[in-house]
Amino acid sequence: MKITLKIWRQDSPKSKGKLETFHLDGVEDDMSFLEMLDMLNEQLATEGKRTVEFDHDCREGICGQCSLVINGQAHGHESHYTTCQTHMRSFKDGQTIFIEPFRAKAFPVIRDLKVDRSSMDRIIQAGGYISAFTGMAPEANSIPIHHNISESAFDSAACIGCGACIATCKNSSAALFMSAKVAHLAKLPQGQVERKERIAWMVNAHDEEGFGSCTHTGACAMVCPQEVELLDIARMNYEYNRALCSTN
């Protein structure tokens, strides 16, 4: 099939960007979206033109490195997909596709479609861990954890840190991302000890990075590739209020 691409080109973080138009012929149904971009880049390279920079790595939806806003939607129009899992069979012959980087104050553009998402790592650095140094752990079965609790902790821990929730949110809030980590650790007995400090430090880091506030529109949970629940944000708010009132 034939498609027209309107792709965001921006040379460096400080330069001004603009949409550039490309035409591709011979796109196949079973190409993934990123393979379609590979095809474009091979064409550009043959012509000696600078290729389109985009982030990607595992191409199976788990590393969280691919991003892109496709026709206005983070990771494209398929709910709960990553960009790398999106295939061209879901586009039409002759269609025009707009491709832009994830946009947020805390995600400065590096070049073209590549953005800097280190702000998300700094939220985790603030408290998104359990301080169990190597060598100090008790026998794994010494603390039984109910099947359902472990499964529920997994649901939150499944977050791939792609940032689609933030790119989708009208306030560029990282609430869903942050709450997934808070909920993962708060659900498990191992996460109890540092519970109070964790939430306070992470929320502070979130605000310092320039992420916006959560107004519960739920758009984040609609795009999340791992289907992290909106309920995790409520769990996070509970943790926050609990920390304010509790002594430990």
Place this chain on the structure above:
Amino acid sequence: MALNAKIPEGPLKDKWQNFLDKTNIVNPANRKKIDIIVVGSGLSGGGAAATLAELGYNVKNFYFQDSARRAHSVAAQGGVNAAKNYKNDGDTIYRMFYDTIKGGDYRSREANVYRMAQLSVDLIDHMTAQGVPFGREYSGYLSNRSFGGVLVSRTFYARGQTGQQLLMATYQALMKQVKAGNLTEYRRHEVLDYVIVDGKARGVIVRDLITGKIERHSAHAVVLGTGGFGKIFYLSTLAMNSNGSATWRAHKKGAYFANPSWTQIHPTALPQAGEHQSKLTLMSESLRNDGRIWVPKKKDDQRLPGDIPSEDRDYYLERRYPAFGNLVPRDVASRAAKERMDAGHGVGSLKNAVYLDFKTAIGIHGKDTIKERYGNLFTMYKKITGIDAYKEPMKISPAAHFSMGGLWVDYELGTSIPGLYAVGEANFADHGANRLGANSLLQASVDGNFVLPNTISNYLSNEIRTGKIATDSPEFEEAEKAVKNQLKKLLAIKGTVPVDQIHRRLGKIMFKEVAMSRNEKGMKWAIDEIKKLRKEFWEHVAIPGDDQGSNSELEKAGRLADYLEIAELMTVDALDRKESCGAHFREEYQTEDGEAVRDDKNYMYSAAWEWQGGKDWKLHKEHLVFNDIEVKTRSYK
């Protein structure tokens, strides 16, 4: 240099303890005087970096991804092995050692494998304490599943995202150390060369992948946790940016490369659909717990799989290997699939797949149980193929996956360059000629968290008086110049053939002749083709843009330049080994019914190759000694 594996004294089960008892350690007060560079942020590199930082060393962690959480360990699905014997099914550390040595077809080092089995027990405790939500029984205790090549249930799992969950624990530990100021991260930085001063690894030359700037960094020791090079086949289960450059460039500075041709071809990946394809997605081996593999008995059977009755199906693994059935090791399963496909029984439009069928399991356990066990894999399958595998069988096919070979290391994980260490898939140590499923996460984590931090101190204890390593020495100067020259040379080619196109062609040569089945004639042809392709690359590759900023084509070209050399050594290694063992199947050496024939008399060694400045390689043999296991013909019948 003669190879010294530095295996500690004493009975097998006491070797690690004996090592720990006698090794030199560094006074906590002196650790701050010591800088360590760790390359890679996955389970091995990230685990080592976090643990060394916890211990109080100054750690600099380099990786090319945009976040430490993206390292390719993230993609491992099925699980991690540990000899906990929670199932009371007779598992022991010795049995795990036995299974791993046998699975590797008696081509790995006894002492290393035994240590890995011993430490597996601690690893599960450690990861649980870090908050890994492993699968659990309703009683609240940890659950297990089985993987190929074993008769017990010793695999711990977090649904089909075990690698992701272990990596998150490792990443979180790393992030904590960043905040604490013990560890400096250099994200989007690629190591392009090493600096050797007075015979010791003293630093790296890196490129900042955002600004394009070339930087010098020094340290008292350098640790590589940079993974495998299976992406050499272009089509593989690896991430697009996974590469062999970090280990290869160390090889060219003097580190021996061991058993480079031993690549695991994973039997259950998604088949190639077309020429444009960039990646073959893995479907976890755990699926073989409940899935049955078959092909139609009739060639070119046009019926839909559901319309083919049982008597017209060939469950070829159950037929050929009744004892292990669908759970034979990966090399055996891949070869058996290839044999059926070559005989004309492949399914799918390109006849390049076999069926993996869950109908029997859904009938016994119900759809909900299967969904809970493998839900994310079925979802992933549907996203990519558009097919619902609860209703019809998956189509799967063998794909390049794991490098058993890697930098040669001794028991302390030191390479043949003093001060340069290799952990996880980057080294060659524990898997012999074939890796068992769920031993990869294990080896990477154990190397990074438990082994390296204890062995590297033996070396570092001599470094407490060294002081900071200067980066203005002639050695740094020279290494930086070489890196800059190579970039300049690449950019000056200005050809018209895209990097990926050459990479695809290299992949085809390698998959045809240096993968599941090898013969002398084919490999000699492959060497000629690789050399031709290398020439074409250096004359005609298209690398637009410059080195002043992010340039993916330039990054890929540098890695491909290395692959074009690695490919030759892989082939040289495979040609040298005139026997079949594990994943290395030489057509000249097989039984009448197509099973591998080892030659223990002549080839019971690990082949460690020394770079000779680009002209041939020098072979060093590490002869393998088996005192605690009877060396037998590997059979899964």
